[in-house]
Amino acid sequence: MEQRKLSDILQIKYPIILGGMALVGTAELAAAVSEAGAFGQIGAGGLEIPEIKEEIARIRSLTSKPFGVNIPIGRRTDMESFIKLMKAEKVKAVSLGGGNPLPYIAPLKESGITVMAVVASSYHAVKVAEAGADIIIAEGFEAGGHNSPLELTTLTLLSSIVPRLSQPVVAAGGIVDGKGLAAALCLGAAGVQVGTRFMATKECCAHPRFKEALVKAKETDTVVFGRGLGHLLRVLNSGFVKKYLGAGEKELSQEQIIALRSGNRNKIAVFDGDLQEGFAYAGQNLAPIDRIITAAEVVESFMQEAKEAIKQAAGVVKE
Ligand SMILES: Cc1cc2nc3c(=O)[nH]c(=O)nc-3n(C[C@H](O)[C@H](O)[C@H](O)COP(=O)(O)O)c2cc1C
Known part of the structure; x- marks a missing residue:
């Protein structure tokens, strides 16, 4: 058609x-x-x-x-x-x-x-x-x-x-x-x-550290979490995600996961560039993104x- x-x-x-x-x-x-x-x-x-x-x-x-x-x-x-x-x-x-x-x-x-x-x-x-x-x-x-x-x-x-x-x-x-x-x-x-x-x-108003992390990342650097809740989020596999949400997601209660994926945690990564204490959304196809233009x-x-x-x-x- x-x-x-x-x-x-x-x-x-x-x-x-x-x-x-x-x-x-x-x-x-x-x-x-x-x-x-x-x-x-x-x-x-x-x-x-x-x-x-x-x-x-x-x-x-x-x-x-x-x-x-x-x-x-x-x-x-x-x-x-x-x-x-x-x-x-x-x-x-x-x-x-x-x-x-x-x-x-x-x-x-x-x-x-x-x-x-x-x-x-x-x-x-x-x-x-x-x-x-x-x-x-x-x-x-x-x-x-x-x-x-x-x-x-x-x-x-x-x-x-x-x-x-x-x-x-x-x-x-x-x-x-x-x-x-x-x-x-x-x-x-x-x-x-x-x-x-x-x-x-x-x-883009995101923190330069987050933008640089996007430039450095490759195709294996995003993860999806929240499968247990039925609300999947694809994010950059940051220190925060590794520490709390990645492999350890199964050991957390639903309440803990909901608190960890709050908008505030998102802002900490996006606006403060703190990827140890917050998470940020990113798509899987990161390898070709090689500079900030x-x-x-x-x-x-x-x-x-x-x-x-x-x-x-x-x-x-x-x-
Ligand atoms: C940081 C971020 C925030 C997003 N927020 C929304 C949103 O508020 N509403 C929506 O419909 N999609 C949202 N999306 C999805 C985008 O609109 C778009 O469909 C998606 O980013 C396309 O895939 P890509 O990230 O591989 O380019 C968001 C995506 C990112 C990366």
């Missing part, structure tokens, strides 16, 4: 979306991504409604390009106020992650907002598509942050979701360069959503590398 182009729907030049990221998805980072011709998103996770309003005002002072707002639904009880705000602010697009998006798709669409829904199986992809989501984000198990207990990879998701939908499918999880973009496009994706690669940028350089290198990768691949399969 032919998909509508991401660039037409989101009014962007390049098919790259900044994944919603709680704590680090600030107006500055989102504006830098939008300014570069991709689609920036404010990460509204953990923010109260007035704070989200402030972030929207801040991004509007930094760019006139389109941007979106990501909300991890989780146990939020203020979704009605959130939708009201999105409508009042005439936000271009909202992405719904971390929970059941079905009740919120129609109200957002009725307000003229493009709806992007994050899914981790073809079953849920079809459900959100039927409910009217405009863009389906297929997020694989490689992704940083919350993972689905289904543990399906990005490659598997694209292969199973793309043929079943007429809506554009965006690949998320493990895409950190133009080769990944090219691979996703070859698998039928309309574009990519990128989180981790945009954390190792100059505009600007968000615009990330976007440019994605496009350049994707062109080269597609040319090279075409050379391999030519008659």
Whole structure:
């Protein structure tokens, strides 16, 4: 089935979306991504409604390009106020992650907002598509942050979701360069959503020590914890994780694990750069992240590398 182009729907030049990221998805980072011709998103996770309003005002002072707002639904009880705000602010697009998006798709669409829904199986992809989501984000198990207990990879998701939908499918999880973009496009994706690669940028507010840790890390340096709780988190395998959560997770009570994976412990690593006392989300595909550059350089290198990768691949399969 032919998909509508991401660039037409989101009014962007390049098919790259900044994944919603709680704590680090600030107006500055989102504006830098939008300014570069991709689609920036404010990460509204953990923010109260007035704070989200402030972030929207801040991004509007930094760019006139389109941007979106990501909300991890989780146990939020203020979704009605959130939708009201999105409508009042005439936000271009909202992405719904971390929970059941079905009740919120129609109200957002009725307000003229493009709806992007994050899914981790073809079953849920079809459900959100039927409910009217405009863009389906297929997020694989490689992704940083919350993972689905289904543990399906990005490659598997694209292969199973793309043929079943007429809506554009965006690949998320493990895409950190133009080769990944090219691979996703070859698998039928309309574009990519990128989180981790945009954390190792100059505009990201994370502590330099955490950004350096991302640059130094390789593909074996993330772990998933929380399987016992059914709430999986992919994080950098820091001193804190090794000490409390890695191999020792089985010996801890559920209450202890919940306390250890609190937002505060996350902030200690992300903002103070203390990886001995806090944890930080990161995607699995860390090996190619080799330097801290600007968000615009990330976007440019994605496009350049994707062109080269597609040319090279075409050379391999030519008659
Ligand atoms: C630090 C961090 C925070 C994240 N927070 C959220 C969030 O609040 N809401 C959400 O829907 N996804 C969240 N994600 C997932 C991203 O939006 C994106 O889908 C993911 O990072 C893509 O995989 P990658 O990390 O391999 O690029 C987060 C990811 C990271 C790395």
